[in-house]
Amino acid sequence: MQTANLLPLVLVLAVVAYGLAYMRSRAVAAPLGGIRNLKALPFYYAARAALWCAIPALLVLAAWAGFEGKVIQGIVIASLPQDVWPESPGQASLILSQISNVAAGKLNPEFVPEHIAGAASVLEAMENKSGNFKAALVLLVAVSGAAFAWTRVSPHINARVNVETTLRRIFFVCAALAVLTTAGIVFSVIIETVRFFGRVPISDFLFSTSWSPQTALRADQVGSEGAFGVIPLFTGTLLISAIALLVAVPVGLLSAIYLSEYASKRVRSTAKPVLEMLAGIPTVVYGFFAALTVAPFIRDLAEAVGLEASSQSALAAGLVMGIMIVPFVSSLSDDVINAVPQSMRDGSLALGATQSETMKKVIFPAALPGIIGGILLAASRAIGETMIVVMAAGLAANLTANPLESVTTVTVQVATLLVGDQEFDSAKTLSAFALGMLLFLVTLLLNVIALKIVRKYREQYD
């Protein structure tokens, strides 16, 4: 039986177990004078039965599904005649994919060597057998789990404690999954980064000023030596992020001040969600807005005043990105400004300060740490942004501070390095991981600083 069918079946069994245990607990309670004489409510007995039914069965199912493939592959390979045994893992996976194609009927058995066709029938037989075993085992576990829980429906056993404990563990597993995934990603990036530094010295990577990640496919190719200097990419990232922040910080901050201190309730209740909607626009939409509207406009404008401008420019990407991150600044600043106690405003106003003096001298300094936290979050968003830059700022790794030229960023390079068919062991591909690692470290640092500041801010009042 397929896993896809087995899963709902187990869930149905769990529901049945729930219902049966529920009725059983009421039946047990009835002669004692009602459910108040049970240690726990019927719901808990029922939930425990459902958990006993579903969890072990699902664990068995997961374990089986995890190991099934490897075991069957091993058996299939072993069933091949000795003289055609694969010599390398690559060859083995080639043969296996051929075999499974034959078994799945995508490849006519007449077109493949006899031993492949033989192995295909072995594979088919094994898969059938495995499927049946799996179904039988899972159902057995489910039913016996439910049966066990059924026998434990008793007025003396406190099912509530069991259910609570189990739920706590389930929550823990979910939380652990998220943490482990993060750790796994970081770990794999680190491994690849170390491999990359085996080919390109770390000093070249960090301090060289030229980026041209083309490595030769053939030995006699021109420019066979790639250049992996990260500096032009980081200056590009910095340039675009700086432009973005130059737009986002004043606009975001001033709009936050307007919304929190000056706007009437009605204006605020409409303007704030609309402003936050900016954050919900897909970045690719911003990207074509930047590439098709803003970039040509900037080029024409620059030409009109006699400056030379590329049709893709850091300025275009930075401006549009700035608009995109306005809500990060404004929304967070608005929150911290609102968090400044009303008593501070009253204190200042009662001394005869105007609203803007109060803002400038009392509220803004008090909210400053939180505002900086918001700005840093916006900055890490800007640094990590890819789509707008790909579309509006180009791919050329120019080392320049001129916002009218086209530049590229770390994220854009990561994206382009991994797009299309790539060898996964060339310096070019591996450099993407090194870039990713570096970017991760930078944004991590920014986030840590932001969190520190926000935490410090929290201690300021009361």
Place this chain on the structure above:
Amino acid sequence: MNTMNPTVTSEADMPEETIVPVQEERPAETVIEEGKTVGHPFSDDPKFKLRNVEVFYGQDRAIKNISLDIGRNEVIAFIGPSGCGKSTFLRCLNRMNDSIDICRVKGQLAIDDHDIYDPKRDVVELRARVGMVFQKPNPFPKSIYDNVAYGPRIHGLANRKSDLDEIVENSLRKAGLWDEAKDRLDAIATGMSGGQQQRLCIARAIAVSPEVILMDEPCSALDPIATAKVEELIAEMSESYTIVIVTHSMQQAARVSHRTAYFHLGHLVEVNETNKVFTSPEHELTESYITGRFG
């Protein structure tokens, strides 16, 4: 609003003997005549002249036709049960109600015969003359020095640093805080004790040389010792300022004020010499309140 209605409804389900006897003694019907205040609400030398004042929060009428004079260099205490409008009325005097969108003030309110609610009136100037101290100490999270210097700075009261130093020192002295604070003027004010913070807020208010100081339950967040210090301070300040104090403590009103005004459900029921209010109140509601029958 723990006045009368809630207890009346619960009486029905209570067994006879658990009814608090006080409830039965309370006069069955006390009619408050709107706009009618017993005692002496008016003054020969008024600092504030307030006539037919009404305050609305949206549709709610929080202050119902109150007329009152507040004399020059007088300490007047506003007392009354929670929610009776004392604080609302107090906040009309320096237009602190302006920042509440739904709040509207009607009637004639004048300070030194100048209309407080004149649309052309400069609120900044008004508030510089009418300082305020709040219920909860609210020093800015700045240094002690900067807290006191805040008002003088925004009003340009000092041309030189030495002038400012002098204002800060004088204000802290008047607030009885100089000896405790002189060695740590650069310390963050929020690190002081509650009583010190409240005296700092008083120093901050004094620093702009106001004519009037409004105090909205200035001691309700303080312990008895800090309260005693603040009360002492009020007594000293009464020589040079007009002080309006809202308080829940009748002892406090009795100790610091010259006249006492009793508010009830938005009405100003009685205004009299403090002695008279606490020894022989004219209105039965006042009597019920000060004898602790409700409030």
